Amino acid sequence: MKGQPTLARTLKLHQIVFMGLAWMTPMIFYTVYGVANEAADGMMAAAYVIAFLAIFFTAYSYSRMVKAYPISGSAYTYTKRAIHPRAGFLVGWALLLDYIFSPIIAILTFGIFMNTEFPKVPVFVWIIIMNIVLALVNIIGIKSVASVSGLSVLIQIGFILLFCILTAKDVLTGNTAAESLFSLTPFFGEDVSFSAVFSGAALICFCFLGFDAVTTMAEETIDAKRTIPKAIFLIVLIAASMYIAIAYLTQVAYPDFTFTNPDNAAYSLVQLVGGNLLSTIFIMVLIIATFTQGVSSVTSVSRFLYALGRESILPEKLFTSLHPKYQTPVANILFVAVISMSAVFINLDSAVMFVSFGALTAFTFVNLSVVSHYYIKGKRRSAKDTFLYLVFPLIGAGFIGWLLTLLDKNTLTIGAIWVAVGIVYLFIKKEWSRMNTTKIDMASVDQYSKNYVR
Template identity: 30%
Template sequence: LGAIAMFFTAYSYSTLSQHISSSGSAYAYAGVCINPAVGFLTGWILLLDYLLFPTLVAVLGGVAVHAILPQIPVWVWPLIYVAIGTGVNYLGIQQTAKFDKLLVFIQLGILAIFVLLIVRLLMLDSSQITLSFRPFFDSQWFTPGLIATAISVAALNFLGFDAISTLSEESEGGGRAVSKATLLALVLATVLFIIVVAFAAFATGNVDRFAEGNATNVDRFAEGNVGGIWLKVAFSIIVAFVCAVGNIITAQTAVSRVLFSMGRDRMLPAFLAHVHTTRKTPDYAILFTGGVTLLLSYLFSGKIESISTLVNFGALFAFFVVNLCVFILFNFRMKAQRRIFAHVISPIMGMIVIGYVCLNMNIHALILGISWAAIGIAILCYRKAHNQNIAIDLEGKKLLD
């Protein structure tokens, strides 16, 4: 249900990426479909998501591994994660893609081992495995109110597919390749989520044994239940490391392209638009992102909830604007190409879903997010007062590695 809820937004990203080929993603979409000022504000708020997400991952990964290896200070892990992520990104998009593939194969391998061990345990001693449809449907908890709340939470687990749109200027297939990849990413994530949750539930049995708020312990318990303590420790370390590095690489790839695009348009300092002469990557933006991520990792150490809520605010705002862009573009400026589902029903449903998810957002996140937006508005007012140009450059040099 969470995937279905996010499908509408993914479809909007897929639609716009075919018509607007820019590494600026939601920033460029809003600037072209609405106006450059809204584009800047969207990009500014989007930075909350793209700059803080690698910070969140670095902090989470550090805490996870430190719990298993307390001898190593927790601050060491974010340093390692960010150094690897920044280094890989600096080498170029082709090297980044190869490294990402390696990390994906490692994670798929871990998932395959986990599933095979559960199947093996079922064959050896079926009493330890609870095969039921309960992970998918439990009449005791299946009420409209709880399901609606659960959807708003589950939908946030799909954040990230939007980052693909930042590679529009570098992908060999251009906007069409990005369009297909966006929807494919959502489908694959949904399938993998279902597999992990279902098999973890099968191996766990009665989840009522876990205290409220400790649902994340289910996977760790399941690992220990099917493979013993060695699997629990090994998987925890490997998954924490691989997920942290992989997500930091992806997030830094995305945010460096948005910073590059905004720097190219002089919406942010121009040095962010610098392109490496041989690697053809926004090298200054990548290094800037790495430095900011490292700094924020220490400033926000132990404040995981605060980071995650701000990340959600930035992403949800951008999602809402992207859906709005599709509706405006095809209902006012490109009426001849309008399709009812793709350009009317889908974006409206996307805005409704995002609006509902925002209703369940932490009030402190809303206050901080609105405060960040207010800073962006103040910058806009300053630029206009000093007659500084506000425009989106879609003719800028493409990054081809």
């Protein structure tokens, strides 16, 4: 309708990249360091290389699909348009777990870190404060989100560079047992357990989650067909470079580093490298990183809800309303804030479980969407196109689908229950729409009879 507010196209390439990295949170390397190190049997550099290769195929598929459909909705839109509307609905329903629980993870983690620094203030107080701030920042507008994200990412990259420089200095000055800064051992060590490396890679793949979230901002991006694909690859490449560099240097410098508690292993590693000063900076940067991850995740989920509302999957009147001044989906943002208050009661493991199931399900179907859209429907079947639109995405779908099967039984069971609830919701919604249509038709008949039948 003329005069109705729309999402403003203001985002440029560097802003999209910063927002994707902020959602991904480069500091996540440290938060999963202990668990990942154990899973990969110490071969984290090799595990990160494998994880990067696996994610690269899915990133490629996202870049192809955003070119075909440069609109909000991400995996839901791609699956619906390329495969089938019902498949799209189920993917979108599963993806809701990823998007809705991502802010919860950020808010809960923020509360935990702040409580560590200020133990007299309960975790729930920090959760409430952060929830309010995240809502306000997102309501003001997408530009404010981009600005906050950019600053946070620069701070995180700055810390990572400082950590790498200090680690390299220890090697070069002979403060470690390493004889040289250059070694192939982190990638091809003796007695390498390839099963352990792949297990580590399966876990480490979650460190790359975030590149996909920027596709939800396609309608707020200048020249989205060109900008979003570039941003996707830049985000993955930048993240992989940082992760592999940290893993490589720590393995070279401290090959015998051990820890007792995997949850705080990174804190011990940072203390080993830079003492108490660096560990204090480490905690503060982690707090900043978690905050901006929350900002970016609220932005993504509010735009995803906007897309589902526009498709009438969710109530259209509520989820497609935009603020006339800020041009942001205020109702969606407030809805997310209400849901995110569950961070007071939910535990971190449960939230991560929901995100894992939703993300891997979406990734699998985005790869399959490329095959359906380009190879099957578009008939792009030359030798080059067969490689790009069949082989590449099938490799991505196969690898990600395999990772999905590696989730624990409880995760798969709850995920299946969630999908079943979505099927029931779809059936009820369809029946409700049919009943309303019948009522409208009958009302028209009754009115016609009153006016014209004598």
